[in-house]
Amino acid sequence: MFMKKIFVCFIIVLLMAFPVSAEEVSLNKWVLNVTIDDDGMVEETIQTEFENTGTNSIDGFSFVVPASTVVLNLDNITSIPSTENEVKQQTIPGGIKIIINFGKPIEAGNKWNGRVSFAAEKWAVKEGMDYSIKIPINAPKAIIAGKEVEFSIPSDPEIRSQIFLPRAVNVTSVEINSKQKKSYKKLMQFDKMVITWFQLDIGDEISIKGSFSDILKQIVETDEKSREIKDMIKKSRDMGQNVTQAEAHLKNAEEYNNNQALQSFWVNDFKVVQEYVGYANEELKLAQNSLSTPTETKVVPDETEENNTTPGFGVVSLIFIIMSSFMILRKIRSKQ
Numbered sequence: 539m540f541m542k543k544i545f546v547c548f549i550i551v552l553l554m555a556f557p558v559s560a561e562e563v564s565l566n567k568w569v570l571n572v573t574i575d576d577d578g579m580v581e582e583t584i585q586t587e588f589e590n591t592g593t594n595s596i597d598g599f600s601f602v603v604p605a606s607t608v609v610l611n612l613d614n615i616t617s618i619p620s621t622e623n624e625v626k627q628q629t630i631p632g633g634i635k636i637i638i639n640f641g642k643p644i645e646a647g648n649k650w651n652g653r654v655s656f657a658a659e660k661w662a663v664k665e666g667m668d669y670s671i672k673i674p675i676n677a678p679k680a681i682i683a684g685k686e687v688e689f690s691i692p693s694d695p696e697i698r699s700q701i702f703l704p705r706a707v708n709v710t711s712v713e714i715n716s717k718q719k720k721s722y723k724k725l726m727q728f729d730k731m732v733i734t735w736f737q738l739d740i741g742d743e744i745s746i747k748g749s750f751s752d753i754l755k756q757i758v759e760t761d762e763k764s765r766e767i768k769d770m771i772k773k774s775r776d777m778g779q780n781v782t783q784a785e786a787h788l789k790n791a792e793e794y795n796n797n798q799a800l801q802s803f804w805v806n807d808f809k810v811v812q813e814y815v816g817y818a819n820e821e822l823k824l825a826q827n828s829l830s831t832p833t834e835t836k837v838v839p840d841e842t843e844e845n846n847t848t849p850g851f852g853v854v855s856l857i858f859i860i861m862s863s864f865m866i867l868r869k870i871r872s873k874q
Contacts, residue, residue, distance in 0.1 A: 623639065673746075728761065784829050791817075
């Protein structure tokens, strides 16, 4: 009997210490958008959605950033529903733990869909013009009744990531520590190279290295010129100028730079890259010169009183003159 009481007390203590199980909170989305600035600072935006499938309310969640300093303000957290958040930071081995407490808990059966943005120091490593970063894909933890609880992971969660490298930095190495092989895509978005994973797993770790490329810088600078010319064309068109030639040259420049040159860059054919970049810049010069050359503009004539004269008025006057002349001639003949 005594042992039975001890066993019951032990079960009660366990229930108090662990009030919910992982199956009661589900992580549906965990998307990491990481941007490495030129100075090595990292800016990250996390998009997440989790669902309270249990009976206890969720009071918040926490996650770890592998950095020495994190700057996160309340206005960097947006969510549906709005939860009037409180943010705390805690230094732990391996980084900074971010704790977000909800002023309005997420009740059973509801979801929290939000976005958290912050800046982090000493996460990426910058050595001269070389950069490297390791990004762990770790799940956050729910806070329920003052305790951290593991999220359950559904069969098809949305877990993905995008990494934006600094301006004109080319990726030199991409590795991912995962149980399964993960494919990625590489593209340019304005002045940054972007590495994208559309499907990741919790527990994966991404490792990226990159280095400044003078060849890539030429493509980036030419693209910036193209966008400047595009704005000039729009302003000239709004002023009534004929911009047909400028638009044609701009289209050629974009084809040379953003298509031909970039495709050659992906296969490391840098000599061909420079040729196409040269062609693109020549087209941009022609586009700019065509905007500087005076061209005729269409002017819509203003309406005048003459244009507004009632049709047929001249005919009536002519008939009146003829009739008057006829009457005068009759009078003259009658007197004779």
